[in-house]
Amino acid sequence: MGIDTVRVEKLRTKPLDGQAVKHLVEAGLIWLKTNQQTVNSLNVFPVPDGDTGTNMMLTMTSAWNEIKDSGEKHAGRMIAMVAKGALMGARGNSGVILSQLWRGFARATQDSEIIDAEVFVRGLMEARDTAYKGVVKPVEGTILTVAKDTATAAEAALSEVDDPIDVLARCVPAADASVNQTPELLPILKQAGVVDSGGKGLFFILEGMLRYIYGEPLDMPLATAQPLSSLNFEEAMQEVEEGQDYEVVVDFFPGGQFELQKFYNKLEEMGTSIQVGEGDGMYRMHIHVPLDKRYEPIDYIMGIGTITKVAMENLTAQMDEMGAKTKNTKLELANVEPNQIAVVVVSPGPGLSRIFASLGVAAIVEGGQTMNPSTQEILAAFENLPTEKIIVLPNNKNIILAANQAKEVTVKKVEVVPSRTVPQGLAAMLAHNPDGELASVSEKMTKALGEVKTGEITVATRTVEIDGVNVKEGEVIALLDSKLVASSKSIEEGVMAFLKKAKADEHELITLYYGEDYSQSDANRIVDVVREAYPNQEIELQDGGQPHYQFIISVE
Amino acid sequence: MGEETTSLGGIHISPNAVAAIVYHATLQSYGVVGVAPKNLVEGLTQTITHEPAHGVSVRYDGENIDIDIYVIVEYGTRITSVADSVSNTVKFHVEKALGMPIHEINVHVAGLRVSNND
Numbered sequence: 001m002g003i004d005t006v007r008v009e010k011l012r013t014k015p016l017d018g019q020a021v022k023h024l025v026e027a028g029l030i031w032l033k034t035n036q037q038t039v040n041s042l043n044v045f046p047v048p049d050g051d052t053g054t055n056m057m058l059t060m061t062s063a064w065n066e067i068k069d070s071g072e073k074h075a076g077r078m079i080a081m082v083a084k085g086a087l088m089g090a091r092g093n094s095g096v097i098l099s100q101l102w103r104g105f106a107r108a109t110q111d112s113e114i115i116d117a118e119v120f121v122r123g124l125m126e127a128r129d130t131a132y133k134g135v136v137k138p139v140e141g142t143i144l145t146v147a148k149d150t151a152t153a154a155e156a157a158l159s160e161v162d163d164p165i166d167v168l169a170r171c172v173p174a175a176d177a178s179v180n181q182t183p184e185l186l187p188i189l190k191q192a193g194v195v196d197s198g199g200k201g202l203f204f205i206l207e208g209m210l211r212y213i214y215g216e217p218l219d220m221p222l223a224t225a226q227p228l229s230s231l232n233f234e235e236a237m238q239e240v241e242e243g244q245d246y247e248v249v250v251d252f253f254p255g256g257q258f259e260l261q262k263f264y265n266k267l268e269e270m271g272t273s274i275q276v277g278e279g280d281g282m283y284r285m286h287i288h289v290p291l292d293k294r295y296e297p298i299d300y301i302m303g304i305g306t307i308t309k310v311a312m313e314n315l316t317a318q319m320d321e322m323g324a325k326t327k328n329t330k331l332e333l334a335n336v337e338p339n340q341i342a343v344v345v346v347s348p349g350p351g352l353s354r355i356f357a358s359l360g361v362a363a364i365v366e367g368g369q370t371m372n373p374s375t376q377e378i379l380a381a382f383e384n385l386p387t388e389k390i391i392v393l394p395n396n397k398n399i400i401l402a403a404n405q406a407k408e409v410t411v412k413k414v415e416v417v418p419s420r421t422v423p424q425g426l427a428a429m430l431a432h433n434p435d436g437e438l439a440s441v442s443e444k445m446t447k448a449l450g451e452v453k454t455g456e457i458t459v460a461t462r463t464v465e466i467d468g469v470n471v472k473e474g475e476v477i478a479l480l481d482s483k484l485v486a487s488s489k490s491i492e493e494g495v496m497a498f499l500k501k502a503k504a505d506e507h508e509l510i511t512l513y514y515g516e517d518y519s520q521s522d523a524n525r526i527v528d529v530v531r532e533a534y535p536n537q538e539i540e541l542q543d544g545g546q547p548h549y550q551f552i553i554s555v556e
Numbered sequence: 557m558g559e560e561t562t563s564l565g566g567i568h569i570s571p572n573a574v575a576a577i578v579y580h581a582t583l584q585s586y587g588v589v590g591v592a593p594k595n596l597v598e599g600l601t602q603t604i605t606h607e608p609a610h611g612v613s614v615r616y617d618g619e620n621i622d623i624d625i626y627v628i629v630e631y632g633t634r635i636t637s638v639a640d641s642v643s644n645t646v647k648f649h650v651e652k653a654l655g656m657p658i659h660e661i662n663v664h665v666a667g668l669r670v671s672n673n674d
């Protein structure tokens with residue numbers, strides 16, 4: 001891969017007419033399509049818009065369909081058709097902006113039979129101006145900024161070069177730099193650790209045009225090496241996958257021709273968490289591999305270059321060490337097969353997490369009453385599961401929305417079973433069948449929600465009257481299915497008041513999950529009292545570990 | 557609207573507060589260059605009262621939230637796409653802030669602004 005100079009010189013001698021424009025638009029579209037997933041992956045989460053890369057690609061496809069059969073020689077008229085096609089097919093925010101850019105470009109070039117450097121620059125500037133007019137409050141750090149910086153670079157280039165090819169050659173790195181600068185302008189991008197997706201899409205369109213001129217391939221994405229300084233191994237540590245026991249880091253100087261794409265492909269056959277960094281001709285490769293494959297990357301790299309340093313660490317041992325520090329025993333989560341249904345639950349305490357794990361959930365998100373997990377966290381929990389079918393149990397009414405949002409943004413098939421409390425979640429889990437059909441399993445689980453009554457015992461943090469119950473600060477309150485039903489002086493009274501309201505004597509099983517600030521001996525004492533009062537019911541006590549609630553109780 | 561009972565007491569969110577969210581989300585959408593009063597009377601009242609959310613009406617019947625937005629769109633953009641992204645953006649921001657699903661969002665394109673004639 002490299003610049004085909006003969007081709008570039010030949011293109012230089014040809015005027016940039018309508019047909020040349022057509023080739024450039026096609027190249028921009030193909031390159032965008034090739035890198036569509038890269039752009040999609042940049043979406044700041046959660047976003048109201050769909051996938052930026054797909055939207056821009058569809059907009060460009062509509063533009064291309066407008067001109068693909070046209071023999072138009074007049075460049076201005078050809079671009080007008082492109083603008084029309086982009087307008088008709090504009091999808092999403094980024095698509096509309098892209099169509100406005102084309103519209104501005106078309107307006108400035110409409111009378112030009114061929115595009116020379118000066119017309120090209122005028123077009124880019126008009127594109128920028130038109131795009132900025134389309135919004136009341138232009139936000140910087142977006143595709144608008146990239147369009148602006150590109151136009152500025154083009155204008156500056158005009159004083160030095162007089163061929164549109166050379167202007168484009170300066171625009172592309174300027175657009176690239178502008179894209180990389182977007183996180184500095186838009187804090188939300190920086191937080192998410194990404195660049196702006198729309199800006200990146202625009203960059204790919206421009207770069208595709210330049211690659212076409214240079215004679216570089218357009219149909220395969222570039223594998224890129226990060227600068228050495230930006231490699232983040234600590235973060236990669238966090239995501240150790242089952243079976244990938246060893247971390248291998250190799251520093252090497254490639255001998256002869258080094259093809260990054262091929263290198264990546266080869267590494268992907270061996271393991272996960274692949275990172276490649278580059279600096280001063282030296283490369284550093286990072287990978288997680290299973291025990292029996294731990295020498296493979298080294299052998300492979302030995303064949304393509306000179307190794308200067310090898311580091312290998314046993315991740316399982318490291319993880320155990322980390323686990324021991326936090327006193328978190330690793331949960332035995334269910335393994336799901338690709339075609340099975342995986343259940344993701346939100347759990348407020350370690351004890352409850354263990355119970356959920358024993359019932360066969362595939363992933364657990366920590367969170368609850370006072371710490372609602374974000375949509376991002378829920379999404380992250382199931383994105384890496386090897387199956388497409390997911391059921392989410394939010395186990396809290398405040399988390400249902402976040403769960404539904406996760407459902408909307410993922411490509412996986414997700415059903416949210418709207419469990420509002422932990423006992424509901426546990427009841428639903430009992431109705432789970434990993435090999436069933438997603439819709440019917442989720443329906444069964446939803447049905448199971450109604451089969452259990454939930455009690456929550458906690459201490460009021462202020463004086464208030466709700467649902468006809470007077471509560472003083474510091475008093476114990478009991479909630480039945482999230483509704484306040486009683487207040488009392490002691491935990492014991494609260495538990496008993498709840499059981500009475502829940503008509504526990506008409507049910508079979510009472511399970512009490514005690515919270516993190518409650519001792520097992522105190523809990524045992526309460527259970528004794530409950531047993532005495534409800535001799536015909538089966539009583540169970542479990543360590544729930546949830547914060548704030550002394551007890552979560554299920555009656556079924 | 558948006559009534560919710562916590563262990564501490566009730567939370568009530570007025571339609572005006574929701575309208576303010578809608579208004580700002582609308583103006584963030586690309587292609588929207590302004591909002592328009594629903595009718596002459598509203599236009600006059602709003603000029604006098606400087607209400608923060610003109611061009612927006614929010615209704616809540618105890619169950620469903622319905623929103624109407626009256627916008628002015630930049631001439632030359634694809635109006636359906638712009639309107640589509642307005643409803644998406646508004647839905648997202650309101651649901652994020654309220655934690656309640658929205659039943660219906662109607663986007664009324666009240667006019668176009670012509671910055672450039674092609």
